[in-house]
Amino acid sequence: MPTNSNTFTRKLTLGLVTGASVLAFSAASAGAAEWRYALEEAIDEVQGVFATQFKDYVEANSDHTVTIYPFGTLGESADTTELAQMGAIEFVTASPGFTGALIPELNVFNLPYVLPEDPEVLAEFFRSSPTINETLAARYNDQGFEMVTMYPEGEVVMTTKEPVNAPEDLDGVNFRVMTSPILVETYNAFGATPTPLPWGEVFGALQLNMIQGQENPMFFVESTNMYEVTDHITFAGHNNFTTAVLANKAFYDGLSEEDQELVAAASEEAYEYIIEYQQGLTEEALEMILEAKPDMGVTRLTDEEREPFREAAQQVRETFLEMAGDSGQDVLDGFEADIESARESVAQ
Ligand code: 6CS
Numbered sequence: 001m002p003t004n005s006n007t008f009t010r011k012l013t014l015g016l017v018t019g020a021s022v023l024a025f026s027a028a029s030a031g032a033a034e035w036r037y038a039l040e041e042a043i044d045e046v047q048g049v050f051a052t053q054f055k056d057y058v059e060a061n062s063d064h065t066v067t068i069y070p071f072g073t074l075g076e077s078a079d080t081t082e083l084a085q086m087g088a089i090e091f092v093t094a095s096p097g098f099t100g101a102l103i104p105e106l107n108v109f110n111l112p113y114v115l116p117e118d119p120e121v122l123a124e125f126f127r128s129s130p131t132i133n134e135t136l137a138a139r140y141n142d143q144g145f146e147m148v149t150m151y152p153e154g155e156v157v158m159t160t161k162e163p164v165n166a167p168e169d170l171d172g173v174n175f176r177v178m179t180s181p182i183l184v185e186t187y188n189a190f191g192a193t194p195t196p197l198p199w200g201e202v203f204g205a206l207q208l209n210m211i212q213g214q215e216n217p218m219f220f221v222e223s224t225n226m227y228e229v230t231d232h233i234t235f236a237g238h239n240n241f242t243t244a245v246l247a248n249k250a251f252y253d254g255l256s257e258e259d260q261e262l263v264a265a266a267s268e269e270a271y272e273y274i275i276e277y278q279q280g281l282t283e284e285a286l287e288m289i290l291e292a293k294p295d296m297g298v299t300r301l302t303d304e305e306r307e308p309f310r311e312a313a314q315q316v317r318e319t320f321l322e323m324a325g326d327s328g329q330d331v332l333d334g335f336e337a338d339i340e341s342a343r344e345s346v347a348q
Contacts, residue, residue, distance in 0.1 A: 031063065032062075032063035032064055032065070033064050033065075034064070034065050034066075034067055035058070035064055035065070035066045035067070035090040035091060036066075036067050036069065036089040036090050036091070037051055037054070037055070037066055037067065037068050037069065037089070037090065037091035037092070037093075038068075038069040038073075038074045038080035038083065038084070038089055038091070038092045038093070039051055039068065039069065039070050039071055039080075039092075039093050040071055040077045040080070040093055040094070040095060040098075040199065040243070041070065041071050041093070041220070042070050042071055042223065043068065043070045044223070045219065045220065045223050046153045046154070046217075046219060046220075046274060046277070046278070046281075047093045047153070047243060048068070048070055049273075049274060049277055050093075050151065050245070050270045050271075050273070050274045051066075051068045051093070051270075052068070053266075053269060053270035053273045053274070054066065054245075054266045054267060054269075054270040055068060057265065057266035057269050057270065058262060058263075058266045061262060061265070061266075062259070062262055064259075064262075066091075069089070071199070072200070074089070076198040076199060076200055077094060077095065077098045077198065077199065078098060078179075078198065080092050080094070081094040081098065081099060081102075081246075084145065084246055084247070084248050085143065085144045085145065085248065086144075086248075087248045087250055087251060089248070090247055090248055090251050091148070091245060091246070091247050091248075092245075092246050093243050093244070093245055093246075094243070094244055094246055095178065095241070095242065095243040095244065096109040096110055096180065096242055096243075096244065097109075097110060097177075097178030097179070097180050097183060097241070097242075098178050098179050098180060099180070099244070100180030100181065100182055100183075101179055101180050101181060102143060103136075103139045103140070103142075103143060104323050104324040104325075104328060105135075105136060105139050105324050105327055105328055105331045106136065106139070106180075107180055107181070107182035107320050107323065107324065107328075108320065108324075108328070108331050108332055108335055109242040110180050110182040110183050110186065110239070111182060111186075111239075111313065111316055111317060111320055111332075112186055112238040112239055112309065112310075112312075112313040112316060113237075113238055113239075113309075113310050113313045114239075114332075114335060115152070115239060115240045115242075115339075116339050116342070116343070117155070117237055117240075118343075118346070119152075119275075119278070119279070120346045121339070121342050121343050121346050122152050122240060122342075123152070123275045124342040124345055124346050125338055125339050125342035126149075126150055126151055126152060126271075127271070127342075128338070128341065128342060128345070129334075129335070129338035129339075129342070130334070130338065131331055131334030131335055131337075131338050132150055132338070133147075135330070135331060135334060136150075136331065140244070140246060141249060144248065144249050144250070145246040145247065145248065145249055146246065146247040146248070146249045146252035146253070147244060147245075147246060148244075148245040148246060148247055148263060148264075148267045149244070149245050149267045149268075149270075149271055150242060150243065150244045150245070151242070151243060151245075151271055151274055151275070152240045152241065152242055152278075153217050153219075153220075153240070153241040153242070153243055153278070154217030154218060154219055154220075154240065154241055154278055154281060154282055155217060155218070155235065155237070155239075155240055155241075155282055156215050156216060156217055156238065156239040156240060156241050157215065157216070157217070157218055157221065157233050157234060157235050157236075158175075158213055158214075158215050158233070158234040158236065159213065159214055159215070159216070159221055159226050159227065159230035159232065159233050159234075160173060160175075160212060160213035160230055160231070160232050160234065161173075161209075161212045161213070161230055161231055161232070162212070162231070162232065163232045163234075163297050163299060164213075164232065164234040164236075164299065165234075165299060165301065165305055166305065166308060167190050167191035167308050167309065167312060168191060169191075170187070170190050170191040170192035170213070171191050171192075172193065173192045173193065173212045173213050174192070174193045174195045174210065174211040174212055174213070175187045175190075175192035175193065175194055175195060175211065175212070175213040175214065175215075176195050176196075176197050176202050176205065176206075176211045176213065176214040176215075177194050177195065177196050177197075177214075177215070178196065178199075179196040179197075179198065180196075181323065182316060182319065182320055182323070183196070184196055185315075185316050185319045185320075186238075186312075186313075186316050189312035189313065189315045189316050190309060190312055191312075192213065195210075195211050197211070202214055202226075203224065203225070203226070203229060206226070206229035206230060207229050212230075213230065214226065214230070215239075216241065217240075217241045217282070218233075218281070218282040218285040218286055218289075219278075219281050219282070219284075219285045220241075221233065221285065221289065222285035222286075222288050222289050223285075227289045227292065227293055227296055228293070231295075231296060231297060232296070232297035232298075232299065233286070233289075233296060233297065233298050233299070234299045234301065235298075235299070235300045235301065236301050236306060236309055237301070237306060238306075238309060238313070245267060247263065286298070317332070320332070
């Protein structure tokens, strides 16, 4: 079971106190430094596996150490993102499902039916896209971050108390989304009552029936026991969970060229590892869930059943363009062109 809210508040307070004293003693100095890296997930979940690879590479190739702060030790995503923005920690994993509230263009990742479903094309898109690695990287710079990398974490599924085959089935369902406005708009368009919440509140809210649905990749549905408090899983093919590894920009700009290259090399290695690590992860998680709860309902929407969700997605696109303006349009056009290039390069 994930941390309940009382335990969570206690841990958060302890975490911030411990975190503050740790931070006071570990300011970066010339030579060997301690780099602090906070996550939105546990150490054995995808973000933790990536961060561990990054840490191992940095520590094997320099005198620096990387201290990882998993979810719950320094607060919710909004807290850790702010700590990195102000330079109290050096690295953070911050997902557009939250940071889309800060940088409107990032909501392109939250738009349904934009990212390719083919995992090879998806991995190549993140690797090679100038829109991600130049245009969006510049938007992160505007907010005091250096974008180290972005990567996909797995196909997003809905988990609900009742089966979902059509938008009508979401009528009256309080559906938890991360806090970006485009996710709210998506579930409005899908026919639900969207409820933006930080992660730490989701399990309790499902248990208390304050919400009746949420979306996440399968590995997370399994690792956080979401299947204990929901009874149906729906694969609608509408998105893949994206995250970003960010560094504090002033910290990054102050690194030697050698250390900047170290960060890039560690992140490239961790990227390839995490893409490989995810092969079969969705299926494994589903098997584990069905073993623990054999009567869990699983629905894979057919193309025909997906059609009304795809139609609803058009309205979400329009809201995105109203919100992010011309630069949102450029990012969306850039995504479409970069996805096409990734498709062509994988097909060769
Ligand atoms: O739903 C969430 O809020 C969380 N989901 C994942 C897969 N990672 C972190 C995030 O906080």
